[in-house]
Every structure is written in structure tokens, then in C-alpha cells.
Amino acid sequence: MSIIEAKGLSKSFMQAVKEPGLKGAVKHLLIPRHIEKMAVQSLDLSIEAGETVAYVGPNGAGKSTTIKMLTGILMPTAGSISVNGINPYRKRMENAAQIGAVFGQRTQLWWDIPIVESFSLLKDIYQIPDAVYKTNLEMFIEMLGMREFIHLSARKLSLGQRMRADLAAALLHNPPIVYLDEPTIGLDVSVKQKIREFIKKINQEQQTTVMLTTHDLGDIEDLCKRLIIIDHGSIIYDGSLSEVKSRFARNRVIFFQVGSPLPELYQQLSQTPGMKLDLQNDQEFSVSFDRYEYTASEVVSRVMKHGEVIDFRMEDANIEQVIKAVYDGNLNLNETGA
Numbered sequence: 216m217s218i219i220e221a222k223g224l225s226k227s228f229m230q231a232v233k234e235p236g237l238k239g240a241v242k243h244l245l246i247p248r249h250i251e252k253m254a255v256q257s258l259d260l261s262i263e264a265g266e267t268v269a270y271v272g273p274n275g276a277g278k279s280t281t282i283k284m285l286t287g288i289l290m291p292t293a294g295s296i297s298v299n300g301i302n303p304y305r306k307r308m309e310n311a312a313q314i315g316a317v318f319g320q321r322t323q324l325w326w327d328i329p330i331v332e333s334f335s336l337l338k339d340i341y342q343i344p345d346a347v348y349k350t351n352l353e354m355f356i357e358m359l360g361m362r363e364f365i366h367l368s369a370r371k372l373s374l375g376q377r378m379r380a381d382l383a384a385a386l387l388h389n390p391p392i393v394y395l396d397e398p399t400i401g402l403d404v405s406v407k408q409k410i411r412e413f414i415k416k417i418n419q420e421q422q423t424t425v426m427l428t429t430h431d432l433g434d435i436e437d438l439c440k441r442l443i444i445i446d447h448g449s450i451i452y453d454g455s456l457s458e459v460k461s462r463f464a465r466n467r468v469i470f471f472q473v474g475s476p477l478p479e480l481y482q483q484l485s486q487t488p489g490m491k492l493d494l495q496n497d498q499e500f501s502v503s504f505d506r507y508e509y510t511a512s513e514v515v516s517r518v519m520k521h522g523e524v525i526d527f528r529m530e531d532a533n534i535e536q537v538i539k540a541v542y543d544g545n546l547n548l549n550e551t552g553a
């Protein structure tokens with residue numbers, strides 16, 4: 216059986232409907248009106264132990280609501296969930312012992328006590344054996360570069376320091392499952408890198424199941440093999456990241472540097488359906504093309520016919536383009552056979 220299993224999972228909220236202005240506020244006070252908002256609708260989810268899954272979607276798609284149900288914070292309106300054989304809402308304590316969670320926007324550390332003391336409290340709460348605690352603490356301090364701030368309180372930490380401390384806190388008890396909700400939000404490149412390497416190591420060495428919610432596509436490409444896209448509370452794609460890249464990233468881009476300006480070619484390319492010319496200057500340009508209509512060699516030979524090509528390089532399919540197309544409503548993955 217899968218380590219995380221959800222069937223027909225739904226969650227609705229009652230949202231107040233208020234007309235604008237003072238009149239609307241008074242009216243709402245006297246006769247409050249609410250509508251039911253379906254945040255998550257009939258979601259089926261099945262995640263195997265050791266998987267790294269990116270759970271992505273536009274703002275308001277239902278990502279956090281799903282994670283909150285999986286962690287036991289929210290009770291589903293309908294459907295069932297089993298996390299390592301446990302119903303997270305009914306058995307919140309048991310569920311907490313087997314999961315780690317990082318909510319990037321919030322901290323689970325005690326605000327006014329040194330980080331190392333927070334860790335020590337977590338050791339008692341989770342009843343982590345001395346040897347495990349010692350080994351993990353040393354490894355986490357080293358890998359996440361926490362030595363310089365381990366004796367400061369959470370209040371005094373920068374965002375990047377706080378996030379590393381939060382990640383360590385979530386994993387001290389070696390949970391088999393970790394939920395990461397925007398763990399790299401607002402962080403600089405080097406801290407992001409540390410966090411990604413750490414997550415990779417934990418996943419590889421301990422087969423920790425990772426479910427990652429992020430708007431950072433670098434996180435996804437670096438960490439996840441499987442991609443689940445949710446929109447308006449429903450899953451619209453669930454499959455491998457490489458498959459989505461190769462099947463759905465229709466556009467390829469080739470960058471060219473040519474020996475002399477080629478105005479005739481530029482005019483021809485900009486009038487060709489399925490191709491788009493982007494001129495950087497007289498002798499440098501890129502051609503993006505629909506790879507279901509043209510091959511890369513067709514594009515290259517068309518340019519070569521017009522003049523000397525000094526250099527060219529092709530850009531790999533980018534997951535960002537795919538997700539953006541889904542967000543913008545330009546790509547229906549179901550229609551393409553997902």
C-alpha cells in the first residue's frame with residue numbers, strides 16, 4: 216500500500232459574501248450571506264514511500280488545504296486519507312510522530328529561546344533516542360551551515376537562517392514523510408542550494424517521502440521526479456516530471472549568432488506560422504518553434520541557407536513554460552492524453 220493515500224478527498228469552506236462599501240458592511244451585519252467554496256474537490260492521491268513529489272498550482276488552487284488535511288490540521292469535508300496507515304485527523308498525535316512539516320511562511324520554533332534549546336525540547340516531545348538526536352544534530356548543523364546561529368533565538372534569525380533551523384527541527388525525529396510548503400520562499404541562491412542538497416540527502420539516505428509545494432521551478436527540477444498539478448481544487452496532471460517536459464513543452468528555442476545581418480531571413484521567419492523570431496541585435500537572434508511542426512535541424516538548415524552561422528545553441532524544454540501554459544489556460548493536459 217502507498218504511504219500516502221487519499222480517495223475522493225474534498226474540503227469546502229463557507230466564505231462571507233459582502234457587497235462593497237458601508238451599506239454592504241451594515242447589510243452583511245444584519246443579514247450575513249455565505250457561499251460554499253470548494254477548495255479541494257474529489258482528489259485521489261497515491262504516493263509511494265521514498266518518492267519526491269512536487270505539488271504545484273496557481274495561487275488559490277488548493278495546495279495548502281490539501282497539505283493541511285494530510286497533516287491532520289484540517290478535517291476533510293468528504294473522502295478518506297491514510298498516511299502510513301493512520302487517519303491524520305482522527306489520530307493527530309500518532310500522525311505528528313511520523314511526519315515532518317515546514318510551512319515556509321510560518322515557524323514552528325519557539326520565538327524567544329535559542330535554536331539549540333528548541334531542538335532539545337523537540338527531542339523530548341518526540342522522544343528521540345540520545346544517539347539518534349546527537350548524530351542528526353551534528354549532521355544537520357554541518358549540512359545546513361547552522362553553527363554560527365545555533366545559540367541565537369528564532370526572533371534574531373534572518374529568513375534564510377530561520378528556514379534552515381525550521382527544516383532541521385522538522386526532521387530531527389527521522390520522520391518517514393516530510394511536507395514542505397514553500398521551503399525556499401524569499402531565500403538567496405546559496406541558501407536555496409543548501410536546503411535542496413539537504414532534502415536530497417535525506418531522501419536518498421533515509422528514503423524519506425517528500426511532498427513539496429513550491430512556486431520555485433528550480434526546486435522542482437532539482438528535487439522531484441514526479442509532478443502533480445492542481446488547479447481549482449482538482450488534479451489536472453499527475454505523472455513524471457521528465458514526461459511532462461518532453462510531452463508538453465511544445466516550444467523549443469534555438470539561439471543563433473550569424474556572420475552578417477540577414478534581413479531577408481528575419482522577415483521570412485517572422486511570417487512563418489509556428490515560428491517566432493526574437494532579434495537581440497543585427498547578428499544575434501533566437502527562433503522559438505513548435506516541435507510538433509518543425510524539427511531542430513529544419514530550423515538550423517533554414518538559417519544556414521541564408522548565411523554563415525558562427526554559433527548556435529538549443530535551450531532545453533523548461534517546466535516553467537509548461538506550468539505557465541497550464542496556469543494561463545493555454546494548455547489542457549488532459550486533452551493531450553495525460
Ligand SMILES: Nc1ncnc2c1ncn2[C@@H]1O[C@H](COP(=O)(O)OP(=O)(O)OP(=O)(O)O)[C@@H](O)[C@H]1O
Nearest residue numbers: 228229230252254273274275276277278279280281
Ligand atoms: N480558512 C479558509 N476559509 C475560507 N476559505 C479558505 C480558507 N482556506 C483556504 N480557503 C480558500 O480555498 C481556496 C484554496 O486555498 P489554498 O490556500 O489551499 O490555496 P493554495 O493553492 O495553497 O494557494 P497559494 O499558492 O496562494 O498558497 C482559496 O480560494 C482560498 O480562498
